[in-house]
Amino acid sequence: MDFDKVRTQSRRIRRQRTWLFLYAFAVTCALIVSVRNNNNVEASTPKNLELSEMAPEEFPEYAPVSADENFEAYDEDISVEPAGIVLDDSAKEALEPQEVALADENVVNEDIVTVAKGDSFIGILTNMGLSYTEATNIYTAFKNVFDARNIKVGQELYIASVPAGENNDAISVNKIVIEPVSGTRYIVEKNADGKYESRKEQDELVNDLKTVSGVINGNLSAAMGNAGVPLNVVGNFIDIFSFSVDFRRDIHAGDQFEVRYERKLAPDGSVVKTGDIIFAALQLGKDRYELYRFEDKSGNVDYYDEKGLALKKNLDRKPMEFKKARISSRFGRRFHPILKQYRGHDGVDYAAPAGTKIYASGDGVVTMAKWYGGYGKYVQIRHNSEYTTGYAHMRAFAKGIRPGVRVKQGQVIGYVGSTGRSTGPHLHFEVVRNGRKIDPLKVKAATGENLSGAKLAAFKKVVAKVKAEADQEKEFAAAETDEIGQVIESLNLAEQPQKNTQKNI
Numbered sequence: 001m002d003f004d005k006v007r008t009q010s011r012r013i014r015r016q017r018t019w020l021f022l023y024a025f026a027v028t029c030a031l032i033v034s035v036r037n038n039n040n041v042e043a044s045t046p047k048n049l050e051l052s053e054m055a056p057e058e059f060p061e062y063a064p065v066s067a068d069e070n071f072e073a074y075d076e077d078i079s080v081e082p083a084g085i086v087l088d089d090s091a092k093e094a095l096e097p098q099e100v101a102l103a104d105e106n107v108v109n110e111d112i113v114t115v116a117k118g119d120s121f122i123g124i125l126t127n128m129g130l131s132y133t134e135a136t137n138i139y140t141a142f143k144n145v146f147d148a149r150n151i152k153v154g155q156e157l158y159i160a161s162v163p164a165g166e167n168n169d170a171i172s173v174n175k176i177v178i179e180p181v182s183g184t185r186y187i188v189e190k191n192a193d194g195k196y197e198s199r200k201e202q203d204e205l206v207n208d209l210k211t212v213s214g215v216i217n218g219n220l221s222a223a224m225g226n227a228g229v230p231l232n233v234v235g236n237f238i239d240i241f242s243f244s245v246d247f248r249r250d251i252h253a254g255d256q257f258e259v260r261y262e263r264k265l266a267p268d269g270s271v272v273k274t275g276d277i278i279f280a281a282l283q284l285g286k287d288r289y290e291l292y293r294f295e296d297k298s299g300n301v302d303y304y305d306e307k308g309l310a311l312k313k314n315l316d317r318k319p320m321e322f323k324k325a326r327i328s329s330r331f332g333r334r335f336h337p338i339l340k341q342y343r344g345h346d347g348v349d350y351a352a353p354a355g356t357k358i359y360a361s362g363d364g365v366v367t368m369a370k371w372y373g374g375y376g377k378y379v380q381i382r383h384n385s386e387y388t389t390g391y392a393h394m395r396a397f398a399k400g401i402r403p404g405v406r407v408k409q410g411q412v413i414g415y416v417g418s419t420g421r422s423t424g425p426h427l428h429f430e431v432v433r434n435g436r437k438i439d440p441l442k443v444k445a446a447t448g449e450n451l452s453g454a455k456l457a458a459f460k461k462v463v464a465k466v467k468a469e470a471d472q473e474k475e476f477a478a479a480e481t482d483e484i485g486q487v488i489e490s491l492n493l494a495e496q497p498q499k500n501t502q503k504n505i
């Protein structure tokens with residue numbers, strides 16, 4: 001919709017109203033002046049004295065009106081000369097009516113009303129002079145496509161209305177258009193029968209992919225926001241990684257993000273809405289995590305790494321190689337075989353042959369890998385702001401496991417042993433949630449199956465496509481930068497032939 005054009009028209013019509021008012025005022029002034037003059041002169045001057053014989057300075061309030069430039073062409077149809085009073089030319093000119101067909105049904109006011117705080121749709125209409133009943137009728141008809149209670153401060157309403165005529169004391173509204181998002185218009189319009197009908201108009205939207213990357217200096221959402229990533233996309237990005245990353249503690253200055261997400265664009269190029277993240281990457285120190293969105297034929301959506309391995313959102317309850325491992329002791333109160341007394345057991349014991357591989361229960365950062373009293377050789381992993389897991393009585397740590405190291409779910413962190421206060425080889429596994437030890441068996445089971453077979457094949461195509469598109473985008477961006485660079489260079493060469501000036505651009 002061409003709001004500017006509409007606005008101009010609206011302004012023109014309003015200006016005409018102003019002239020009309022001035023015109024009416026001028027007529028009144030002239031009449032008062034004439035009548036007063038007529039009455040006054042009755043006593044002191046001959047009755048047939050014409051206005052032209054009076055010096056203009058005697059009627060200072062009259063002169064400026066006659067000079068008013070706002071008056072337009074004389075309308076032959078309207079006679080304004082009061083009977084019995086002869087006006088000279090300048091007076092006539094002053095009283096000339098302008099071209100306004102006030103009572104004409106064809107006059108349409110076109111207004112753009114910007115919704116202000118406290119405005120309601122019906123309130124806006126009644127303020128314009130519409131009856132409450134009529135305003136409600138419009139609202140009801142509009143509701144078929146748009147609930148006008150949802151208008152927001154700052155939104156614009158285009159309202160076409162017919163002003164009140166001479167015999168008509170109320171205005172009437174012909175058409176209202178609202179365009180809450182560029183390219184989508186909701187219209188309510190009076191039809192030939194005088195009934196209101198509503199409809200939705202939708203410009204064809206163009207699908208688009210947007211890639212944004214940046215360096216995180218402190219806060220991830222701030223970095224993404226500053227780079228222009230919309231809030232909902234930032235939220236989804238954090239959701240995708242939330243189980244594996246503690247955004248408060250694991251993000252350090254210099255870490256990087258990259259996100260590629262869908263957008264729908266209006267024909268004017270404005271973003272109408274943002275859609276799914278199709279690729280998300282986090283560079284945390286030396287470690288880079290890349291995830292691709294995949295929707296299978298049943299419509300299940302999940303994020304996988306390049307190899308089709310599922311992003312695990314939950315802890316593995318039995319984080320070890322030997323899946324047949326027997327639970328030798330559950331969480332809670334039990335009789336301690338060494339201490340020979342009842343006491344709380346704050347984990348789960350899995351009996352397993354010594355040397356069985358112990359896995360990280362979820363992605364995270366190693367916070368402890370040391371001899372830890374009765375726990376013997378102990379590893380602790382912080383997964384996110386909520387969960388930490390502990391692994392006790394290890395025979396040995398896996399290579400490279402030390403505090404600060406980032407691990408992935410399923411990665412080997414050590415081997416079953418019987419170090420510390422232990423009667424035989426087993427894994428004592430603990431889950432700490434928000435600082436409190438909880439029953440590991442009550443933690444939601446790990447979800448997210450790795451892709452295989454046909455799904456994996458389909459997924460690999462998705463990955464290839466995303467990569468190809470990203471490469472294309474980068475090439476395009478590079479070419480553009482190159483072009484700009486060349487232009488700048490040529491300008492520099494033209495203005496200032498020193499080579500080093502380009503550095504300052």
Ligand SMILES: [Zn+2]
Nearest residue numbers: 347348349428
């Ligand atoms: Zn135990």
